[in-house]
Amino acid sequence: MSPDLLRKSTEMASDHLSEVFDLIEVRGVVSGGFAVRGPWVSRAAIEGLKFSAMVGGRARLTAEGVDGSIELEPGDVAILNNRSWLEIEGGDGDGPRREVMPEADFRSARQIGHDRGTDVVVGGHIDLNAAGQALLLQALPPLAHARGSAAAAGNLRGSLHRLFDEVTENRIGSAFAIRQHGQLLLLEVLRTYVDQAELPPGWLRLVTDERLRPALSLMHADPGTPWSLRELARAAAMSRTSFAGRFRTVAGVPPLAYLNRWRMLLAQRALRDGDVRVGSLAAELGYASESSFSTAFKQEVGESPLRYRYRVRDELPAPANTLTT
Incomplete structure (x- = not known):
């Protein structure tokens, strides 16, 4: 075996998750978010692997082909696997629910952020090369729910809040930082989910x-x-x-x-x-x-x-x- 191929296949042999991530070129890409007070609902057509993260507040998420709904609490992240639509609703108070759309520039999140009574959601998708599509789609259920409230989920909560700080504070180098935090958030979501759920058959279950x-x-x-x-x-x-x-x-x-x-x-x-x-x-x-x-x-x-x-x-x-x- 050539030295280069041997090096690439052995340098992370004790860390199979990192090794597979490297091969399938997985990336967590942050695409938008919002902050809102009062009753609200957000609907979207989706495809591939989509994630929704609850930075603050609470909401209820439903999706195509998923029985019932899940309650999202602060620090929670949901990964939707090859679903066609999702709906998230939250907020307290009287009156009809206001429909909100994710903002690529996080304008509302910059304006009201973590103020009391505010629900804050960050969303994005998971990019893979062609070789990784079948692997990760097979390895996850239709809806994977990583709970940030668990005692062992401190790194997940920390990653989510660091990401939110970057998307709202507009500091120098923020675009680069958001890409890196998106990667780390995805890693922490999978680490947390592996510890909390029974995985379906696939490489993610195998490496654990x-x-x-x-x-x-x-x-x-x-x-x-x-x-x-x-x-x-x-x-x-x-x-x-x-x-x-x-x-x-x-x-x-x-x-x-x-x-x-x-x-x-x-x-x-x-x-x-x-x-x-x-x-x-x-x-x-x-x-x-x-x-x-x-x-x-x-x-x-x-x-x-x-x-x-x-x-x-x-x-x-x-x-x-x-x-x-």
Whole structure:
């Protein structure tokens, strides 16, 4: 295996969540928010992965395809997974509910902020590269609710308030800071949610399973090795039958199918970011020939390795050569 590919696959072998985040290029993008007093409602058509965070106050959130509603309290964050619409309502007092729309410039939040009796909501979406779409969409339920009130959720509450300070105070470098805080907020949401909920089968549940971690570390650290079920089960100190059953229950796929998917994620990054030859990449990832690798890649990704390389590079934005304000 080439030093570069080996380094990338081993440098975070003990931190599988960071490793997967790096591969799928996950980003939490803040898109808008509002602060409001009195009865209110906010409705939006959505797609992909959307998040809504309750900075202050309380509200009730409902969404397409989700039974009932959830109560959002200060510090709570909800992630909507591939839903078509959401509705949030809150506020006290008499009279009809005023419809509010998220503001990209957070104008109302800057004006009334955390004043008493104010409900404050920040929203955004989660960006992923094409390789990450299926992974994260599969790993989360239709509605994931991370509760900021939990004793162990202090980092989540802190991340949310630091983000809100940046979007309202308009300080120098705020755009950069908002991007970084959006990333950290997403990480803390997932950390909090993992601790609070039973995850559906998928890679997010897999990377948190302590019993399977030794086997997962082998596959991630040396994906080019033709690992057998016996070797992986031995690493996890389990029988082959118990290991295979637990792995499939946790990950949603058999161990060797997961190994193939992991190889394909590494291959997509190598094709996207470097100039490695397809034949060399096939050998590094444990395939007997370039043709067997190309066949496996096309089955997983839907196109040949070279076609994938040309397409994703054509889709990359041109580098900026000017500074804008």
